[in-house]
Amino acid sequence: MKTVLTAASVALSLTHQVASSPVASYSNVISFKPSDVTTDSVHNIHVSYNDDTFEGDLRVVYGACDITAHHQMHHEVGSTFIRRTNRPERLVWVVPEDVIYAGCLHAYSGSSLIGRSAPITVKRNMRKREDISAVADVSGPWFDGVAYMQSKQNNASFVSEEKNKKIAIVGGGMSGLLTSLLLDSVGIHNWHITESSQRIGGRIRTKYLNGTTPDEYQYQEMGPMRFPVSVKYSDTNETLDIQDHKMVFQLGDTLNKLNGNKSDVAVKFIPWIQANRNNPANSNGYRLPNGRIPSAAQIAANSSLRLPSAKPADPEAAELASKKMEEFIDFTPEKSRKVATNIYKAHKQAIEDGIFQWSEAAYIKYALNMSEDTADFVAGSGDNSPLWFYDDTYFAATTWRTIDKGLESLPRAFYPLVKDRLTLGRKITGLSHDATTNKVSLTWRDDPLSMEVESESYDYAIVSAPFSKVRLWNLPKYSSLLSRAISSMNYQQSCKVALHYKTRFWEHLDAPIIGGCGSVDIPGVGSVCYPSYQINSSLPGVILASYTSGTAARSLAALSTADHVGMMQRAMIEVHGPIAAEQFTGNYERQCWEVDEHQAGAWAAPFVGQQDLYLPAYYKTEFQTVFVGEHTSYTHAWIFSALDSAVRGTVQVLLDMGLVDEAKEVVETWMGRWIHI
Numbered sequence: 001m002k003t004v005l006t007a008a009s010v011a012l013s014l015t016h017q018v019a020s021s022p023v024a025s026y027s028n029v030i031s032f033k034p035s036d037v038t039t040d041s042v043h044n045i046h047v048s049y050n051d052d053t054f055e056g057d058l059r060v061v062y063g064a065c066d067i068t069a070h071h072q073m074h075h076e077v078g079s080t081f082i083r084r085t086n087r088p089e090r091l092v093w094v095v096p097e098d099v100i101y102a103g104c105l106h107a108y109s110g111s112s113l114i115g116r117s118a119p120i121t122v123k124r125n126m127r128k129r130e131d132i133s134a135v136a137d138v139s140g141p142w143f144d145g146v147a148y149m150q151s152k153q154n155n156a157s158f159v160s161e162e163k164n165k166k167i168a169i170v171g172g173g174m175s176g177l178l179t180s181l182l183l184d185s186v187g188i189h190n191w192h193i194t195e196s197s198q199r200i201g202g203r204i205r206t207k208y209l210n211g212t213t214p215d216e217y218q219y220q221e222m223g224p225m226r227f228p229v230s231v232k233y234s235d236t237n238e239t240l241d242i243q244d245h246k247m248v249f250q251l252g253d254t255l256n257k258l259n260g261n262k263s264d265v266a267v268k269f270i271p272w273i274q275a276n277r278n279n280p281a282n283s284n285g286y287r288l289p290n291g292r293i294p295s296a297a298q299i300a301a302n303s304s305l306r307l308p309s310a311k312p313a314d315p316e317a318a319e320l321a322s323k324k325m326e327e328f329i330d331f332t333p334e335k336s337r338k339v340a341t342n343i344y345k346a347h348k349q350a351i352e353d354g355i356f357q358w359s360e361a362a363y364i365k366y367a368l369n370m371s372e373d374t375a376d377f378v379a380g381s382g383d384n385s386p387l388w389f390y391d392d393t394y395f396a397a398t399t400w401r402t403i404d405k406g407l408e409s410l411p412r413a414f415y416p417l418v419k420d421r422l423t424l425g426r427k428i429t430g431l432s433h434d435a436t437t438n439k440v441s442l443t444w445r446d447d448p449l450s451m452e453v454e455s456e457s458y459d460y461a462i463v464s465a466p467f468s469k470v471r472l473w474n475l476p477k478y479s480s481l482l483s484r485a486i487s488s489m490n491y492q493q494s495c496k497v498a499l500h501y502k503t504r505f506w507e508h509l510d511a512p513i514i515g516g517c518g519s520v521d522i523p524g525v526g527s528v529c530y531p532s533y534q535i536n537s538s539l540p541g542v543i544l545a546s547y548t549s550g551t552a553a554r555s556l557a558a559l560s561t562a563d564h565v566g567m568m569q570r571a572m573i574e575v576h577g578p579i580a581a582e583q584f585t586g587n588y589e590r591q592c593w594e595v596d597e598h599q600a601g602a603w604a605a606p607f608v609g610q611q612d613l614y615l616p617a618y619y620k621t622e623f624q625t626v627f628v629g630e631h632t633s634y635t636h637a638w639i640f641s642a643l644d645s646a647v648r649g650t651v652q653v654l655l656d657m658g659l660v661d662e663a664k665e666v667v668e669t670w671m672g673r674w675i676h677i
Contacts, residue, residue: 036121040097044090044660045077045105056109058082060091065104065119069111074100092658095122162657167191168442168456170428171464173202174639175628177414178251178646179462180421181258185669186654186662193418194442196427196465197598200418201411204639207589209500209542214405214412217534220498220542221407222591224639225529226272228397231340235333242340242397244635247643247670252403255413265413272400273515273532280518280528280575284309293520293575295511312377321364321378328363329355331389339393346390347634356386356612363387384490384607390635402532410639429453430474431461433623440624443474460621460653464629464646466491468600476623485614489631491601493594494549495556497568500587504541505579506530517547522571524548524556540585545572549602557592564590603637604630619648621656647671 037043045060058080061073078091093105101122107115167183169176172195183191193200205223212218227248232239252267259265277297284307288294294305312318330353339346350356360379364370403409430443430453440461443453463470467489478486506513517529526548531541545568548556556564565588572580593602606614611634618632628649630641647670654663 036123037093037095039095039099039122039124041095042655042660043093043095044658045093046090047088049087052084054109054114055082055084058114059108061106061108062093062099062103062120063106064100064102065116067106070106070108073106074103077105090658090661092660162659163188164190165459165657166457167653168440168458168461169193169464170442170461171195171202171629172197172200172411172418172422172424173464173629173642174204174410175630175642175646175649176202176462176464177411177418178643179464179628179650180418181254181414182646182650182666182670184417186659186665188659188662191421193422194426194428194444195422195424196469198424199411200414200422200424201408202464202642203593203599203602204407204411205591206406206408207498207591208406209498209589210540210585210587214408216539217405217531217537218500218540218542219406220496220529220531220544220589221402222496222498222589224407224637226274226400226402226532227269227639228394229399229401231336231393231396232398233333233337239398240337240340242394244343244644245394245638245640248639249401250670251410251643252413255410255417258417259413265409265416267409267413268404269401270404270533272402273530274397274400274517276514276516276518276530278509278511278513279516279530280520281306282519282521283307284521290577291574292577293522296518297511313373314371317370317374318377321368321370321374324368325360325363325378328358328367329387329389331392335389336393336396339390343390343634347388350388351612355388357608358387359384359608360387362608385605386608386611388611394638404533407639428465428473431463431476431623431625432474433476433625438624440476459624460656461625462649462653463625463627464642464649466599466601466604466629467631469598470627476625478622478625479617479620481614482617482620482622482627485610485617489610489614490605490607491594491631492549492603492605492637493551493553493557493592494602495546495553495564495592496544496548496590497546497565498542498589499545499565499569499572500585501541501543501580501583502585503583504531504534504537504539505583506541506543506576507536509576509579517544520571520575522574524552524567525571526552528572528575543572545569553592553602554594557595561590605636618645619652621652626652644671 059070060077060079061070062075062077063073067073075096077093080088080091082088099122102119103122104119105117106113165188167188167190169179169191172193176193176195177200180191180193183189203223205221206219207222208214208216208219210218227245228242229245230239230241249269252269255265255267275296277300278295280293281296281299283294283299283305286294286305286307288305299305335346338349358367361375361383364375364379365372426444428442428444432441432443432455433439434441434457437457439457439459441455441457442461443455445453467486468491471487475483475486513530514535515530515532517527519527525546527544527546529544529547546556559567569580569584572584593599615632615634618627626649628642628645630636630638630645632648633641633645635641647666651663651666654660654666
């Protein structure tokens with residue numbers, strides 16, 4: 001097993017030396033900072049030049065300090081041609097595992113030795129590596145940086161003015177925005193974000209109803225709503241933080257610091273109430289004598305308030321199928337703890353357990369050889385999602401947070417940092433690659449009916465737009481695997497309707513509803529969610545009257561806005577009584593993501609076989625293009641997924657440019673506990 005590398009770099013000063021013999025005194029021509037490196041690692045060697053007139057071939061090798069010719073080397077580090085006007089500032093050293101333990105770096109021009117380092121201390125790191133490549137291999141959400149750099153040609157390992165590379169960031173959602181921040185953090189500022197809509201934030205979509213501002217607290221989230229923080233396990237009475245979502249909180253702190261802690265762009269996390277005992281509940285069609293829907297507390301106290309579910313045609317087969325399914329998934333508290341502690345290791349284990357090879361219905365029908373009726377009754381029909389259970393851990397969280405004044409606070413905090421390198425309202429129609437210049441160009445049309453395209457070329461394109469949009473672009477001939485991922489990745493649909501009321505009347509009912517979400521059996525409604533902010537205030541209020549996903553959302557998206565909103569307002573009267581009619585202001589917001597022209601889907605929902613098949617395709621740079629976004633991560637529909645992908649994509653580009661030190665800095669700052677390069 002490979003070991004964790006230590007971030008280290010060496011500094012080498014090179015000068016031209018004319019000598020008949022490659023062996024000479026180097027005291028006046030060599031300066032080399034004391035350094036140590038670790039086997040099986042990647043390092044940058046920083047190069048300086050004592051002779052401004054030197055021009056010619058440069059070859060750097062590693063070997064014993066007393067070698068007299070480059071053929072006596074242990075291995076070659078890299079080679080290039082030095083011009084006076086183009087001098088690489090550093091080179092990439094992939095230190096092999098079998099490197100000799102007492103050696104020097106030697107710089108040759110032809111047969112002439114023009115530089116030699118002081119002896120380098122080489123260490124073998126014996127500590128067990130806790131990194132992504134060790135736990136996930138080729139199916140991991142990361143790639144092994146050492147292997148990645150080893151696959152590159154030696155003559156490409158020299159770096160010259162790479163920080164001036166021009167980088168396109170396509171899409172102003174959370175992955176694109178974090179990518180810009182990460183590039184800035186390591187001194188790469190020549191990037192530009194192109195966003196198709198007139199705003200940044202992607203699927204973060206806080207709606208402030210009735211023309212209000214964030215300070216007036218009359219909003220609902222039409223996209224993501226909250227973040228799981230920790231889970232308390234009853235079997236051990238321990239509470240564990242959910243590690244992956246900590247990146248969201250880190251981002252909030254970072255943005256606050258970059259913005260000088262200004263209140264108008266502050267990101268402040270506040271408690272989120274995930275459930276309330278008085279939330280309306282699914283009673284399977286039962287209604288109280290007053291026509292209202294019973295609450296979760298009422299059903300818990302009296303099970304007769306929920307009508308019995310339909311019975312299967314073969315009860316014994318259904319019971320056996322449910323039991324066998326639970327045994328196969330085996331989602332124990334211990335597995336949940338592993339998800340909370342390290343989502344990547346948990347995913348690796350799930351692949352080995354075969355979880356991604358089956359949907360629930362397919363497992364019952366084909367693995368257990370049950371009837372179609374039993375499979376349909378136990379699993380439901382039409383769901384072809386793999387049995388990946390990360391959401392079960394997230395939704396088991398006992399502590400949650402949201403953002404004060406809405407999740408829109410995140411893109412609002414980004415705006416001052418990106419506004420000068422941002423183009424809004426530009427709808428990209430394609431990418432093209434020039435093999436001669438090795439540049440990638442973005443294309444678009446200002447006039448949709450124009451046959452001619454506008455274009456701009458870049459050294460790299462980091463594409464964060466969802467595949468549901470990218471698949472309509474003209475693209476280079478990517479690999480078969482990446483092309484299929486772009487063209488066929490499945491996206492889930494969802495719809496939300498938020499309704500505005502004169503007061504927060506639900507908090508003053510006989511059984512007050514204080515935050516939380518409840519699922520009801522009214523057709524098309526799905527979940528009803530109440531605000532967790534400004535509890536018991538005298539302000540007007542907003543209920544998320546409907547949150548529906550899946551095939552039902554597709555039917556709702558086809559409704560007119562008036563019909564959809566009217567349907568949800570009638571449902572609120574059924575849930576709360578006549579007071580919902582008295583208090584309704586007529587203001588609303590509606591969001592159906594499948595018909596959103598900038599998203600064409602709510603979140604990536606890979607079919608069986610897509611998740612583990614396509615992931616490795618994202619970790620290769622093809623035609624100077626890197627793809628990021630929640631669809632390229634292991635978890636979907638969570639802001640962490642987008643952020644995780646941005647770290648991976650940024651490091652991938654940095655390694656492509658030979659900026660190993662910067663790649664390490666990003667990893668160690670944002671994901672150091674998992675990643676190895």
